Amino acid sequence: MNFKSCARTALVVAAIVLAGAVGTARAAAAFTPGSPGLGDPYFPLAGNGGYDVSHYSLRLDYEPSSNHLAGTATISALATQDLSRFDLDLRGFDISRLLVNGVAASFTRDGQELVITPGAGISTGSPFTVVVDYAGTPSVITDPDQSIEGWVPTDDGAFVVGEPQGSPAWYPVNDNPRDKATFDFSVTVPAGLTAMANGVLVSSTTSGGKTTWVWRETDPMAPYLATVTNGRFDLTISTTSAGTPIYVAVDPQLPKGEVLSKLPAIVDFYSSIYGPYPFNAVGAIVDSAKVVGYSLETQTKPVFDRMPNEATLAHELSHMWFGDSVTLTTWPDIWLHEGFATWSEWIWSEYEGNKSAAQWFKQLYNTPPQDVRFWTPPPGDPGSPAFLFNGTIYYRGAMTLEALREKIADDGVFFRIMRDWATQQRYGNVTTAQFITLAEHESGLDLQHFFDVWLYQPDKPTSW
Numbered sequence: 001m002n003f004k005s006c007a008r009t010a011l012v013v014a015a016i017v018l019a020g021a022v023g024t025a026r027a028a029a030a031f032t033p034g035s036p037g038l039g040d041p042y043f044p045l046a047g048n049g050g051y052d053v054s055h056y057s058l059r060l061d062y063e064p065s066s067n068h069l070a071g072t073a074t075i076s077a078l079a080t081q082d083l084s085r086f087d088l089d090l091r092g093f094d095i096s097r098l099l100v101n102g103v104a105a106s107f108t109r110d111g112q113e114l115v116i117t118p119g120a121g122i123s124t125g126s127p128f129t130v131v132v133d134y135a136g137t138p139s140v141i142t143d144p145d146q147s148i149e150g151w152v153p154t155d156d157g158a159f160v161v162g163e164p165q166g167s168p169a170w171y172p173v174n175d176n177p178r179d180k181a182t183f184d185f186s187v188t189v190p191a192g193l194t195a196m197a198n199g200v201l202v203s204s205t206t207s208g209g210k211t212t213w214v215w216r217e218t219d220p221m222a223p224y225l226a227t228v229t230n231g232r233f234d235l236t237i238s239t240t241s242a243g244t245p246i247y248v249a250v251d252p253q254l255p256k257g258e259v260l261s262k263l264p265a266i267v268d269f270y271s272s273i274y275g276p277y278p279f280n281a282v283g284a285i286v287d288s289a290k291v292v293g294y295s296l297e298t299q300t301k302p303v304f305d306r307m308p309n310e311a312t313l314a315h316e317l318s319h320m321w322f323g324d325s326v327t328l329t330t331w332p333d334i335w336l337h338e339g340f341a342t343w344s345e346w347i348w349s350e351y352e353g354n355k356s357a358a359q360w361f362k363q364l365y366n367t368p369p370q371d372v373r374f375w376t377p378p379p380g381d382p383g384s385p386a387f388l389f390n391g392t393i394y395y396r397g398a399m400t401l402e403a404l405r406e407k408i409a410d411d412g413v414f415f416r417i418m419r420d421w422a423t424q425q426r427y428g429n430v431t432t433a434q435f436i437t438l439a440e441h442e443s444g445l446d447l448q449h450f451f452d453v454w455l456y457q458p459d460k461p462t463s464w
């Protein structure tokens with residue numbers, strides 16, 4: 001119950017009483033534009049107000065030789081206010097047709113905002129469908145930290161990644177991690193190329209010199225975790241011990257990656273400590289795209305710009321629990337992804353009988369306090385989107401978890417916290433405050449000072 005739902009009930013009653021000429025005029029006046037952004041502290045225009053997307057159906061045709069992408073996006077959404085107008089996020093492209101509920105709608109472009117005015121207002125609580133036909137050259141986005149993302153052409157296709165703001169470079173989207181949705185992909189590429197995407201492979205059909213790859217992601221996914229990385233790939237399909245399909249795609253230009261044979265064991269290990277694997281598929285997309293300079297935890301199949309080492313493979317697979325299933329609400333909480341994934345590298349290393357998480361902690365803790373670049377900014381407050389993927393978010397973030405493990409001094413309790421976090425918040429959006437509440441509740445300790453020192457103070461922690 002909240003004030004808004006009370007007000008709406010009253011309005012409905014009024015409309016019934018006034019049914020007739022006056023009632024219609026009153027309802028029409030209440031329709032207002034959805035906001036152009038959701039107010040994220042780092043990316044205020046990412047995402048849009050007034051609706052929730054439930055499903056994206058993306059039908060794409062890509063020609064690598066000309067870097068030309070043609071698409072039809074069919075977006076199913078639910079209005080969360082009486083909408084006179086709403087935005088999607090999309091960068092570039094020519095739009096040849098835009099329909100809302102099957103009827104042509106007018107639209108304008110303003111930076112990343114695609115501003116859509118349907119012929120009639122959409123009432124709160126109503127489902128509606130948007131169809132966008134678009135074509136052109138997809139873009140490469142340069143982030144505040146100077147890394148690149150979006151649609152990055154390779155020698156045989158494209159490396160497609162969206163964290164934190166690359167998705168509008170290739171599809172119209174409500175680009176905010178809070179608006180998770182299911183996805184269907186139908187991606188047509190020249191025959192001989194493979195188009196990978198999230199979820200389960202439904203079909204691949206070749207005709208007229210082109211192959212169409214159809215993938216389906218039936219679990220909720222934050223829009224930035226979508227990929228349709230394509231090119232020349234050797235695709236191998238197998239299953240985990242729990243029966244989840246594994247799709248491993250490797251660029252044949254790369255040397256054979258023995259490390260990928262560890263993938264099922266890593267997934268089994270994390271399933272044993274964090275709870276059941278959260279998605280309907282798993283795997284890896286290993287491309288030759290060193291210009292990108294990083295790998296990303298695209299949902300169900302992390303994408304790598306080169307053959308990963310074992311730690312990087314483990315890191316990205318652990319993100320399926322921490323980042324993809326349990327997702328931040330706003331970007332400054334990125335340590336909830338990167339600190340957890342880095343600590344996951346350490347616990348895999350410990351499990352395999354190599355360096356333990358405690359040894360990793362000790363080694364890094366020896367970094368002198370004068371080394372400001374190692375200790376600052378603190379992981380809970382990067383301070384700017386330019387520091388979103390700073391080393392401190394990863395290393396000091398992971399050290400925070402290992403310090404918590406040592407403070408609790410009972411692995412049974414600590415591992416229960418990690419598992420409960422992954423299972424209780426499955427498919428959700430979370431905040432650091434919620435993690436602190438869970439840790440305090442399960443440990444029985446007052447951890448306010450501990451987390452303040454580790455997550456928010458700029459200096460090297462000395463007592464906690």
Ligand SMILES: [Zn+2]
Pocket residue numbers: 297315316319337338341
């Ligand atoms: Zn990561």
